[in-house]
Amino acid sequence: MADLSTDCGGIKSPNPxxxxxxxxxxxxxxxxxxxxxxWGGAVWKTIGEPIVNTSSRYGGVDLGTSRVMxxxxxxxxxxxxxxDNLREIAEVKKRWxxxxxxxxxxxxxxxxxxxxxxxxxxxxxxxxxxLNFGCPHGMSERxxxxxxxxVPEYTKLIVSWVKEVARTPVLVKLTPNISDVTYIGAAAxxxxxxxxxLINTINSIMGIDLDxxxxxPIVDGKSSHGGYCGPAVKPIALNMVSAVAKHPKIGxxxxxxxxxxxxxxxxxxxxxxxxxxxxxxxIMHYGFRIVEDMVDGLANWMDDRGFATLADVRGKSxxxxxxxxxxxxxxxxxAEIHREKCIGxxxxxxxxxxxxxxxxxxxxxxxxTGKVPEIIEEKCVGCNLCMLVCPVPGCITMETVExxxxxxxxxxxxxxxxxxIACELPGERHPH
Amino acid sequence: xxxxxxxxxxxxxxALSVKHVAPKLDDAVYERxxxxxxxxxxxxxxxxxxxxCLFCYDAPCIKACPTEIDIPSFIKKIVTGNLRGSARTIxxxxxxxxxxxxxxxxxxxxxxxxxxxxEHKRPVMIGALQRVATDHVLDRGIRVLKAGAPNRRRVALVxxxxxxxxxxxxxxxxxxxxxxxxxxxxxxxxNTHGIAAYKMRARDALREVELVRSLGVEIRDGVEVGxxxxxxxxxxxxxALFLGxxxxxxxxxxxxxxxxxxxxxxxxxxxxIKNEPFRRVxxxxxxxxxxxxNTSVDAATQAKRLGAENVLVVYRRGPEDVPAYHYEHExxxxxxxTYVYYAAPVRFLGxxxxxxxxxxxxxxxxxxxxxxxxxxxxxxxxxxxxDMAIVAVGQQKAVDWLTRVFPGIALEDGRLKLDGSGxxxxxxxxxxxxxxxxxxxxxxxxxxGKAAARxxxxxxxxPRAEA
Numbered sequence: 001m002a003d004l005s006t007d008c009g010g011i012k013s014p015n016p017x018x019x020x021x022x023x024x025x026x027x028x029x030x031x032x033x034x035x036x037x038x039w040g041g042a043v044w045k046t047i048g049e050p051i052v053n054t055s056s057r058y059g060g061v062d063l064g065t066s067r068v069m070x071x072x073x074x075x076x077x078x079x080x081x082x083x084d085n086l087r088e089i090a091e092v093k094k095r096w097x098x099x100x101x102x103x104x105x106x107x108x109x110x111x112x113x114x115x116x117x118x119x120x121x122x123x124x125x126x127x128x129x130x131l132n133f134g135c136p137h138g139m140s141e142r143x144x145x146x147x148x149x150x151v152p153e154y155t156k157l158i159v160s161w162v163k164e165v166a167r168t169p170v171l172v173k174l175t176p177n178i179s180d181v182t183y184i185g186a187a188a189x190x191x192x193x194x195x196x197x198l199i200n201t202i203n204s205i206m207g208i209d210l211d212x213x214x215x216x217p218i219v220d221g222k223s224s225h226g227g228y229c230g231p232a233v234k235p236i237a238l239n240m241v242s243a244v245a246k247h248p249k250i251g252x253x254x255x256x257x258x259x260x261x262x263x264x265x266x267x268x269x270x271x272x273x274x275x276x277x278x279x280x281x282x283i284m285h286y287g288f289r290i291v292e293d294m295v296d297g298l299a300n301w302m303d304d305r306g307f308a309t310l311a312d313v314r315g316k317s318x319x320x321x322x323x324x325x326x327x328x329x330x331x332x333x334x335a336e337i338h339r340e341k342c343i344g345x346x347x348x349x350x351x352x353x354x355x356x357x358x359x360x361x362x363x364x365x366x367x368x369t370g371k372v373p374e375i376i377e378e379k380c381v382g383c384n385l386c387m388l389v390c391p392v393p394g395c396i397t398m399e400t401v402e403x404x405x406x407x408x409x410x411x412x413x414x415x416x417x418x419x420x421i422a423c424e425l426p427g428e429r430h431p432h
Numbered sequence: 433x434x435x436x437x438x439x440x441x442x443x444x445x446x447a448l449s450v451k452h453v454a455p456k457l458d459d460a461v462y463e464r465x466x467x468x469x470x471x472x473x474x475x476x477x478x479x480x481x482x483x484x485c486l487f488c489y490d491a492p493c494i495k496a497c498p499t500e501i502d503i504p505s506f507i508k509k510i511v512t513g514n515l516r517g518s519a520r521t522i523x524x525x526x527x528x529x530x531x532x533x534x535x536x537x538x539x540x541x542x543x544x545x546x547x548x549x550x551e552h553k554r555p556v557m558i559g560a561l562q563r564v565a566t567d568h569v570l571d572r573g574i575r576v577l578k579a580g581a582p583n584r585r586r587v588a589l590v591x592x593x594x595x596x597x598x599x600x601x602x603x604x605x606x607x608x609x610x611x612x613x614x615x616x617x618x619x620x621x622x623n624t625h626g627i628a629a630y631k632m633r634a635r636d637a638l639r640e641v642e643l644v645r646s647l648g649v650e651i652r653d654g655v656e657v658g659x660x661x662x663x664x665x666x667x668x669x670x671x672a673l674f675l676g677x678x679x680x681x682x683x684x685x686x687x688x689x690x691x692x693x694x695x696x697x698x699x700x701x702x703x704x705i706k707n708e709p710f711r712r713v714x715x716x717x718x719x720x721x722x723x724x725x726n727t728s729v730d731a732a733t734q735a736k737r738l739g740a741e742n743v744l745v746v747y748r749r750g751p752e753d754v755p756a757y758h759y760e761h762e763x764x765x766x767x768x769x770t771y772v773y774y775a776a777p778v779r780f781l782g783x784x785x786x787x788x789x790x791x792x793x794x795x796x797x798x799x800x801x802x803x804x805x806x807x808x809x810x811x812x813x814x815x816x817x818x819d820m821a822i823v824a825v826g827q828q829k830a831v832d833w834l835t836r837v838f839p840g841i842a843l844e845d846g847r848l849k850l851d852g853s854g855x856x857x858x859x860x861x862x863x864x865x866x867x868x869x870x871x872x873x874x875x876x877x878x879x880x881g882k883a884a885a886r887x888x889x890x891x892x893x894x895p896r897a898e899a
């Protein structure tokens with residue numbers, strides 16, 4: 001069986017699945033339940049400055065009958081005393097020495113205050129530290145969380161303060177609420193961080209109650225922007241993880257976070273460079289038990305694919321993430337409708353007709369389904385839309401078409417033109 | 433349909449003179465036996481079910497609906513919580529959308545056409561969802577249909593059943609003043625007087641009558657055209673005439689003993705169940721239903737639910753020939769109704785009241801034209817002892833009334849002959865429903881009424897007053 005053990009910036013765990021810093025990692029009771037269920041590590045809910053929470057804190061976005069496709073919160077860091085959290089960290093470490101316990105920290109931006117909390121957390125037995133520079137609400141109004149993580153200089157400065165005293169690995173958790181996450185990632189690396197955790201939650205308003213006109217989650221008739229997470233944010237997280245992983249000035253391990261709910265999600269983060277993955281919303285939805293299939297499924301997939309260790313998987317897809325200008329414009333696919341699977345909903349037809357390139361026609365048949373859709377190949381640009389909206393798996397596939405032309409990207413074309421080499425404009429010309 | 437002549441006399445006499453009346457049941461048991469066979473879908477379940485709809489473009493379910501309700505749109509509105517808009521989408525296309533939700537043979541229509549069937553999945557429960565939306569507005573008295581600005585044209589309609597309602601609702605929305613004449617004292621046609629009570633109670637049908645009235649349609653009940661009011665009067669007071677008279681009484685078997693007390697007709701029996709307290713409707717301990725169509729199922733299952741101990745259906749062909757819808761046939765069997773196939777009654781026997789039916793075995797043989805003819809087997813006579821016989825062998829055509837009241841009107845096989853768009857052979861006279869199609873579903877009657885309304889609007893050349 002595949003070896004799932006991992007080392008993320010010096011923090012070791014029996015598998016890459018960590019409970020992310022948040023409500024599920026609030027107490028020793030929860031963290032031990034998590035380890036019982038099979039989680040490899042846990043990042044404790046952020047400890048630091050005293051806070052008070054609001055009543056009503058979470059909001060959800062549903063899709064059809066699927067609940068909580070997106071989730072947000074306006075909860076702050078731990079509202080428990082620092083000493084209680086540290087005592088419980090020690091207790092957990094005593095009982096679960098092989099599992100990773102990471103202390104998430106957030107304090108006032110003062111050197112001596114950071115020194116003190118780092119020493120106390122390490123004194124309790126934490127295997128590593130995660131600096132919360134990402135919390136987008138509440139704490140940022142007090143000059144902490146994303147208020148630090150949005151300014152490269154602050155990030156670098158505080159990381160360097162922490163590194164002055166830290167004896168365990170230091171991860172820096174980044175906010176996505178910034179134009180280019182690699183600036184902050186590079187600053188953290190320059191400050192001496194041992195790894196990067198991303199993404200924290202995204203600024204969001206979950207919706208408006210159309211009866212009371214109050215935004216959600218509602219606190220006495222009002223709301224505040226909160227942190228968005230859950231399955232809906234995964235593509236954003238994948239993009240940011242790959243950007244950090246590819247950045248030449250960062251080069252430190254990554255703990256991937258953002259909408260991870262299954263082993264497939266985890267595999268994707270690892271393929272884009274993550275050494276561990278952190279999960280919160282899916283646990284809040286279904287409980288710690290979800291890790292069983294995450295571990296089992298990931299190991300089975302690795303066995304099937306011949307990956308012996310996580311290191312074999314890590315970053316495997318990164319070379320395939322490239323700039324648009326590098327994409328081969330002479331590559332061509334066209335849609336193919338497998339008529340024997342077509343149920344006659346005609347969603348492909350209307351999507352293409354109104355939303356794309358008018359490349360599907362409806363043919364009359366004598367069959368039970370009435371008209372059947374047919375691709376007009378010479379007009380099909382290979383956009384995928386029909387395949388994406390088709391409700392029947394495998395009914396519409398995208399088939400590669402031989403163009404007979406050598407690969408040519410926009411960048412290569414521009415370079416050729418710059419050198420005065422005559423060459424044909426790449427890509428297909430479609431009738432409209 | 434609605435204009436049907438009711439054989440009230442024979443029905444009442446027969447039903448009250450059953451030799452052995454089945455014991456009466458507790459009221460709670462009656463209510464349970466006649467409770468909605470398809471209970472209302474809770475709104476949360478409705479949203480989940482509605483979410484299964486793919487929102488097909490050019491959807492096959494719409495084409496399978498005779499009234500062409502925009503089904504994907506009304507279902508999408510249930511998903512978004514816009515139940516009022518959902519009901520409007522339904523009722524604008526079909527003013528009897530509520531009863532159709534209850535009584536349509538959806539397996540044969542919209543749900544049968546649902547594309548999910550092609551993927552071997554359960555089709556969307558279109559009928560149940562349609563009921564959720566229409567219940568929402570009917571329960572709350574929300575008016576989603578509006579009459580058009582009056583265009584000073586008048587239309588008289590004969591028969592207050594689904595065909596006339598479909599026609600009048602369409603016309604009223606275009607601004608026509610509509611007046612419906614109904615021979616019976618309670619309007620609604622078969623929805624009120626026919627159709628098993630466990631599918632729809634008379635009170636549900638009357639909610640829809642009120643919906644039609646809310647469009648300004650006037651209903652004059654207890655007025656028979658050709659008797660209390662003449663066709664000349666109708667022609668004088670209106671610009672067009674619509675006939676939605678339905679069919680006549682149940683066909684007679686013309687067998688000896690048919691007039692014995694205890695021999696009743698199915699429509700009269702069903703009407704009493706719909707419009708009287710269950711306790712007041714006598715039913716025999718052993719009941720034999722003659723015929724195996726959908727009306728036979730309604731009669732047999734309701735006889736059973738009223739407390740009959742044995743209910744048998746005598747049918748001259750085999751199980752594969754049963755004309756009732758498959759699910760109706762299955763319902764009867766699951767209600768404990770026994771089918772006696774390949775048998776035909778030859779006489780009703782009894783002293784003063786029905787005691788037995790003499791039947792002959794039948795066999796089905798191919799005739800020269802390739803059809804399978806039924807032939808009695810000589811010497812195969814047998815008796816079925818019973819207290820009550822219910823004749824359910826189809827309805828008579830309203831030929832007598834039509835030829836008397838509209839001399840010269842073109843008929844075909846006893847049904848009104850139309851030009852394909854709702855026009856009869858007489859100028860200014862239109863028709864739809866069972867009197868034209870020979871007996872179909874509520875939804876067909878509404879669709880034909882709508883089609884006639886469009887023909888009327890076209891023929892009267894009324895410049896449209898903007899609603």
